[in-house]
Amino acid sequence: MYIYDAFDHAFARDRVREFSDQVRRRLAGEMTEDQFKPLRLMNGLYLQLHAYMYRIAIPYGLLSSRQIRKLAHIARTYDRGFGHFTTRTNMQFHWIKLADAPKILEELSEVEMHSLQTSGNCIRNTTTDQFAAAAKDECEDPRPWAELIRQWSSNHPEFSFLPRKFKIAITAAKKDRAAIRLHDIGLHLTPEGFDVFVGGGMGRTPALAHRIRTGLSGSELLSYLEACLRVYNRYGRRDNSFKARIKILVAALGPDEYKRQVEEEWATLDKSRIDPPQAEIDRIRSFFPAPDLASRPFDAAAHERAKTADPEFARWVKNNLNPHKNDEYVSVTVSLKPIGKTPGDVSHQQMDLLADMADRFGNGELRVTHEQNIVLPHIAKADLYDLYRELDTVELTTANIGKITDIICCPGLDYCSLANARSIPLAQDISNRFADAAYSDKIGDLSIKMSGCINACGHHHNGNIGILGVDKQGVEFYQILLGGRADENAALGQITGKGLSAEDVPAAIERVVQLYLQLRTDESERFIDTLERVGRPTFAEALHEPA
Amino acid sequence: MKLLTTNRLQDGVTLWWGENGWVEDAALAARLDDAEADDLLAEWKPRETEVVAPYLVPLNDADAPVQREHVREFVRANGPTTGPTTSDIARAHHRVEIFQG
Numbered sequence: 039m040y041i042y043d044a045f046d047h048a049f050a051r052d053r054v055r056e057f058s059d060q061v062r063r064r065l066a067g068e069m070t071e072d073q074f075k076p077l078r079l080m081n082g083l084y085l086q087l088h089a090y091m092y093r094i095a096i097p098y099g100l101l102s103s104r105q106i107r108k109l110a111h112i113a114r115t116y117d118r119g120f121g122h123f124t125t126r127t128n129m130q131f132h133w134i135k136l137a138d139a140p141k142i143l144e145e146l147s148e149v150e151m152h153s154l155q156t157s158g159n160c161i162r163n164t165t166t167d168q169f170a171a172a173a174k175d176e177c178e179d180p181r182p183w184a185e186l187i188r189q190w191s192s193n194h195p196e197f198s199f200l201p202r203k204f205k206i207a208i209t210a211a212k213k214d215r216a217a218i219r220l221h222d223i224g225l226h227l228t229p230e231g232f233d234v235f236v237g238g239g240m241g242r243t244p245a246l247a248h249r250i251r252t253g254l255s256g257s258e259l260l261s262y263l264e265a266c267l268r269v270y271n272r273y274g275r276r277d278n279s280f281k282a283r284i285k286i287l288v289a290a291l292g293p294d295e296y297k298r299q300v301e302e303e304w305a306t307l308d309k310s311r312i313d314p315p316q317a318e319i320d321r322i323r324s325f326f327p328a329p330d331l332a333s334r335p336f337d338a339a340a341h342e343r344a345k346t347a348d349p350e351f352a353r354w355v356k357n358n359l360n361p362h363k364n365d366e367y368v369s370v371t372v373s374l375k376p377i378g379k380t381p382g383d384v385s386h387q388q389m390d391l392l393a394d395m396a397d398r399f400g401n402g403e404l405r406v407t408h409e410q411n412i413v414l415p416h417i418a419k420a421d422l423y424d425l426y427r428e429l430d431t432v433e434l435t436t437a438n439i440g441k442i443t444d445i446i447c448c449p450g451l452d453y454c455s456l457a458n459a460r461s462i463p464l465a466q467d468i469s470n471r472f473a474d475a476a477y478s479d480k481i482g483d484l485s486i487k488m489s490g491c492i493n494a495c496g497h498h499h500n501g502n503i504g505i506l507g508v509d510k511q512g513v514e515f516y517q518i519l520l521g522g523r524a525d526e527n528a529a530l531g532q533i534t535g536k537g538l539s540a541e542d543v544p545a546a547i548e549r550v551v552q553l554y555l556q557l558r559t560d561e562s563e564r565f566i567d568t569l570e571r572v573g574r575p576t577f578a579e580a581l582h583e584p585a
Numbered sequence: 586m587k588l589l590t591t592n593r594l595q596d597g598v599t600l601w602w603g604e605n606g607w608v609e610d611a612a613l614a615a616r617l618d619d620a621e622a623d624d625l626l627a628e629w630k631p632r633e634t635e636v637v638a639p640y641l642v643p644l645n646d647a648d649a650p651v652q653r654e655h656v657r658e659f660v661r662a663n664g665p666t667t668g669p670t671t672s673d674i675a676r677a678h679h680r681v682e683i684f685q686g
């Protein structure tokens with residue numbers, strides 16, 4: 039992974055000093071809240087319903103064991119013993135004291151972490167494929183490009199006050215695990231170069247991004263991104279925050295006209311002042327060497343015996359592993375969706391154990407997924423049962439990846455001051471309703487994604503079943519969307535009818551699931567396939583029929 | 586009738602105006618008539634080294650926050666409604682030694 043150089047360390051130290059002084063002045067009454075608020079937000083510190091929330095940046099979801107141990111320490115020392123992974127692959131601590139925030143930032147800097155650009159109208163954390171450098175279907179490791187974008191976009195003077203926040207995702211695999219068409223800019227790296235998608239997003243006006251360029255050379259990536267951002271920065275609406283994202287501009291101009299303006303702008307740029315020389319690209323690549331994976335002969339017979347003796351392990355093997363480039367290895371997804379618990383939450387004990395497991399079995403490396411789970415990318419098949427038993431000691435062996443209880447869920451009105459409705463308790467109810475492992479496996483792949491407000495932090499627009507919490511005169515209701523997907527065939531879910539009460543939602547989802555089980559051609563036809571074949575109206579009818 | 590509420594500057598903790606000052610327990614919040622509530626709000630808004638953005642919560646005839654404030658203020662008053670945290674669960678079910686630290 040990228041290692042800070044002297045410039046980075048000095049930059050982080052300066053920010054700690056600056057933020058410490060800002061907090062001191064606020065506590066001393068030398069600054070009003072109106073003056074202080076934009077400064078704390080630039081450092082990822084929000085004031086929410088019960089306390090301050092500190093959002094910590096995890097660039098492209100990559101964590102070392104040392105870093106997750108530090109997050110465990112922060113959870114234990116400054117919070118209530120746990121943290122929450124977000125759909126931007128960041129970590130949120132929900133019970134922070136203002137006076138502790140500078141010390142936390144200082145502690146983060148000790149492990150080359152910070153909280154910059156986790157808020158505000160700037161370029162946020164670039165996300166990528168959680169199986170980068172491990173997946174069989176990728177053409178190259180996308181993380182050096184994500185790191186290049188991180189360095190280019192950090193404190194970029196021209197793009198620190200955009201019309202609205204800006205999110206970039208990048209994948210280099212055939213299968214899109216980074217939801218690139220749901221981002222302001224999505225980058226798909228192919229052997230021919232980058233395909234550039236612009237104008238996607240969720241929120242109040244969901245949109246799928248349009249491809250405006252194919253085969254862009256990596257050596258020109260940054261100048262092209264700069265042109266995309268410049269056109270947006272110049273013409274994006276600043277008069278209405280609901281219409282300020284780039285998707286609105288692209289829709290208003292039309293993708294062809296937006297592309298024309300980008301190309302025109304690109305032609306005017308002095309690319310030599312923006313694009314890095316090949317030596318710099320190579321330097322960044324050198325921080326992401328192919329993992330040093332020792333040959334680990336796999337005793338398939340012993341593995342099968344373990345699965346027979348331990349059916350829960352067998353389920354975990356079936357549901358939580360992803361193929362690796364090296365056939366003696368796999369990538370393991372550790373579910374943070376235990377049945378009936380808060381999606382994405384992780385205790386300090388669990389974080390410490392994950393660090394130990396990464397050191398013992400996985401090259402000291404972990405990834406946070408936008409689905410709010412953790413990946414150990416390089417695990418020898420020979421170590422799987424030992425790893426499983428260790429994870430089981432802290433309840434990290436839920437075998438539900440991609441299944442109906444692997445629910446994406448924002449913190450909602452239990453914590454967030456922007457939310458209109460609670461989301462976690464409903465996620466817990468749905469999880470409990472489908473707790474039966476055999477039933478969940480029979481249903482197969484099905485994504486439920488839930489947001490407590492229209493800002494869509496829970497990605498409800500691209501869930502096979504999306505749930506949006508709304509407030510109707512002091513009562514929480516939930517609109518249900520059907521048919522969304524975030525993969526290479528991305529689609530937006532459609533609202534199916536009037537909102538349901540929280541009590542009615544789990545049963546309504548079960549009716550839809552039962553209909554799917556009746557209609558599917560066979561077990562290989564997933565929920566989304568059946569829904570697309572049969573059509574949304576049939577399922578919407580089941581959703582809203584009387585219980 | 587109204588409630589006066591805010592968050593404490595130092596730690597963000599939710600506060601309610603009680604009979605004799607700020608309290609953390611919403612059950613001890615004073616039901617204020619409108620004039621008294623407005624006076625208290627005007628008094629506390631400038632005291633920014635103590636509290637952040639105090640505001641009034643209108644009450645209905647049943648003494649509960651009205652309409653859209655109802656759920657939000659219930660959660661602010663009672664804390665998250667999400668049940669035990671993962672840390673609580675882990676502590677209840679697993680080895681003692683891994684919870685030291």
